[in-house]
Amino acid sequence: MSVTSPPRVRSAPASGILNARPLRNPDAQSPQVMTRRGWWLVILGWLIPGSAQVLAGNRRLGRIGIASTLVLWAVAILGVLGVLLWRAGTITVLTFPFVSLIGGIALIAYGVLWVLLAIDTLRLVRLVKTSSPSRYLIALVSILTMVLTGSVVAYGAPRMFAARSGIGQVFQFGPPIPPSDGYYNILLLGADSGEGRDSMRFDSISVVSINADTGAVTITGIPRDMPHFPFADGPMQELYPDGHYGVSDPVCGWSSGINQLRTEVELCRADENLYPDAESHGSTPGVEATKDAAEGILGIEIPYYVFIDMDGFAALIDALGGVDIEVTERLPKGWGPAYEGQPVDEWAVGWIEPGLQHMDGDTAQWYARSRYTTNDWDRMERQRQLQAAILAQFTPQNVLDRFQQILGAGDHLVQTDIPQAMLGPFVDLAVKAREQPFASIELTPEGGVDPEEPDYGQIRDMIQSALHPPTPTATPAP
Numbered sequence: 173m174s175v176t177s178p179p180r181v182r183s184a185p186a187s188g189i190l191n192a193r194p195l196r197n198p199d200a201q202s203p204q205v206m207t208r209r210g211w212w213l214v215i216l217g218w219l220i221p222g223s224a225q226v227l228a229g230n231r232r233l234g235r236i237g238i239a240s241t242l243v244l245w246a247v248a249i250l251g252v253l254g255v256l257l258w259r260a261g262t263i264t265v266l267t268f269p270f271v272s273l274i275g276g277i278a279l280i281a282y283g284v285l286w287v288l289l290a291i292d293t294l295r296l297v298r299l300v301k302t303s304s305p306s307r308y309l310i311a312l313v314s315i316l317t318m319v320l321t322g323s324v325v326a327y328g329a330p331r332m333f334a335a336r337s338g339i340g341q342v343f344q345f346g347p348p349i350p351p352s353d354g355y356y357n358i359l360l361l362g363a364d365s366g367e368g369r370d371s372m373r374f375d376s377i378s379v380v381s382i383n384a385d386t387g388a389v390t391i392t393g394i395p396r397d398m399p400h401f402p403f404a405d406g407p408m409q410e411l412y413p414d415g416h417y418g419v420s421d422p423v424c425g426w427s428s429g430i431n432q433l434r435t436e437v438e439l440c441r442a443d444e445n446l447y448p449d450a451e452s453h454g455s456t457p458g459v460e461a462t463k464d465a466a467e468g469i470l471g472i473e474i475p476y477y478v479f480i481d482m483d484g485f486a487a488l489i490d491a492l493g494g495v496d497i498e499v500t501e502r503l504p505k506g507w508g509p510a511y512e513g514q515p516v517d518e519w520a521v522g523w524i525e526p527g528l529q530h531m532d533g534d535t536a537q538w539y540a541r542s543r544y545t546t547n548d549w550d551r552m553e554r555q556r557q558l559q560a561a562i563l564a565q566f567t568p569q570n571v572l573d574r575f576q577q578i579l580g581a582g583d584h585l586v587q588t589d590i591p592q593a594m595l596g597p598f599v600d601l602a603v604k605a606r607e608q609p610f611a612s613i614e615l616t617p618e619g620g621v622d623p624e625e626p627d628y629g630q631i632r633d634m635i636q637s638a639l640h641p642p643t644p645t646a647t648p649a650p
C-alpha cells in the first residue's frame with residue numbers, strides 16, 4: 173500500500189507579502205486608513221528619505237534615497253568623531269579645496285534628491301483619499317520639510333564653495349612647519365596705504381606667539397621707528413652685520429625704521445634681488461626683510477606672516493560685525509593739521525568718545541591710526557588692544573554666521589604665507605586660546621625699553637621670560 177504525502181504548502185513570495193501590506197495596497201475606500209497611511213509615509217520619508225518609496229512606491233528610487241541617507245549619516249558621524257577625537261587633522265582635511273568642492277556638490281545633489289523624494293511621497297499619499305482637514309495638514313508638513321531641507325542646502329553649499337574659493341586664494345600650498353621652541357610665531361603687519369597716503373609702510377608690526385600645546389597667545393608689539401636693530405641670518409645681516417643704521421638714497425630718501433624696510437629692499441635695493449625666492453613662497457622681499465629684522469630683535473624664529481591693509485582691516489571688522497573697545501580718552505578722526513598749530517576741532521572729521529564703544533570698521537581704523545593728540549606708544553597699545561578684540565570675535569558661531577563676509581574681506585585684502593596644511597592645527601589652537609587671556613609685550617619706555625638706544629639682549633631676555641616663564645619649585649619641608 174502506498175503512502176501519499178500531504179500536499180506541500182508553498183509560501184507566498186516575498187513580493188506578495190510586501191504587496192499585501194496596507195502601506196502599499198491600502199483600503200482606498202477608507203479615509204481613516206488613507207489618513208494614517210499618509211502620516212506614516214510623510215513622517216518615515218522625512219526621517220529616512222527613500223523609506224516611503226521602498227514601502228509604497230518605486231523601490232529602486234527608495235533604495236537610492238536610503239543608501240544616500242546612510243552615506244550622509246556615516247560621513248556626519250565620522251566628522252563629529254573626528255572633531256572630538258582628532259580636531260586638527262579633521263579640520264585640515266575639511267579645508268582642502270577639493271573636499272569643499274565635493275562636499276558642496278554632494279550637498280546640492282542630496283538636497284535635490286530629497287526634494288524629489290518628498291514630492292514623490294506626497295504623490296503616494298493620495299491626498300484626495302485622506303480625510304479633511306488632515307489632507308491639508310499632511311500637505312503643509314510635506315511643504316515645510318521641503319523648505320527646511322532647501323534652507324539647509326542653501327545655507328551649507330554656498331559656504332562650502334566660498335571656503336574653497338577663499339582658502340585657495342588666501343592660503344598657500346606647502347608642508348607645515350613644526351613649532352619653534354614650543355611656539356608658532358607669526359609676523360602680523362598692518363599697512364597704512366589707505367586714502368590720503370602716498371606710500372605703503374608697515375606701520376603696525378607685531379609678532380603673535382601661539383603656544384603649540386595650550387594655545388595661549390602672546391602679542392609682542394615692535395615700534396615702527398625702532399633704531400639700529402639687528403637681523404637674523406640672511407642677506408640683510410650680511411649688509412648690516414652690526415645692526416641697521418639706515419640707507420640714504422636720492423630717490424627713496426632716508427630709510428632707517430623697521431617699517432621702511434619694504435621701501436629700502438623693494439625700491440632702493442631692487443636691483444640687488446636680496447630675496448629671490450620670496451614670491452614663489454607667497455611672500456615679498458619687504459616682508460622677508462621685516463621677518464629677519466623681527467627675528468633679530470626678539471631672538472625667535474618667525475616662519476609665517478599675515479599682512480592686512482588698513483582698508484582690509486576695516487572690511488574685516490565690518491565682516492565680523494564690529495568690535496567692542498573700552499576707550500580711555502577722546503580721540504580725533506582725521507589726517508591731522510594742515511599747518512602747525514591748527515586747532516584739532518578744525519581738521520578733525522569726528523571724534524571717538526571715551527567709554528565702551530561698539531566700533532565699525534571705519535571707527536576702528538581711526539582708533540588704530542589716531543596719534544595727533546597722543547603719541548606712538550599710545551597708538552601701539554591701541555593697535556594691540558584692537559588685535560585682541562578682533563581675535564575675540566572669531567567665535568565658531570560668529571564665523572559660521574558671517575563666513576562669506578569674512579572670506580570676502582580676506583580674499584582681496586589679506587596676504588599670508590601660512591600653508592593650508594596649518595589651518596587645522598591653528599583652528600584647534602584658536603579654540604584652546606579662547607579659554608585663556610591674551611598676554612601683551614610692548615617694547616616701549618613703559619615696558620622698560622629705551623626707545624633711542626634699545627638693549628636687544630634685554631629684549632630677547634624679556635621675550636624668553638614671557639614665553640617660557642620659570643616653573644615654580646616646591647619649597648622643601650623643614
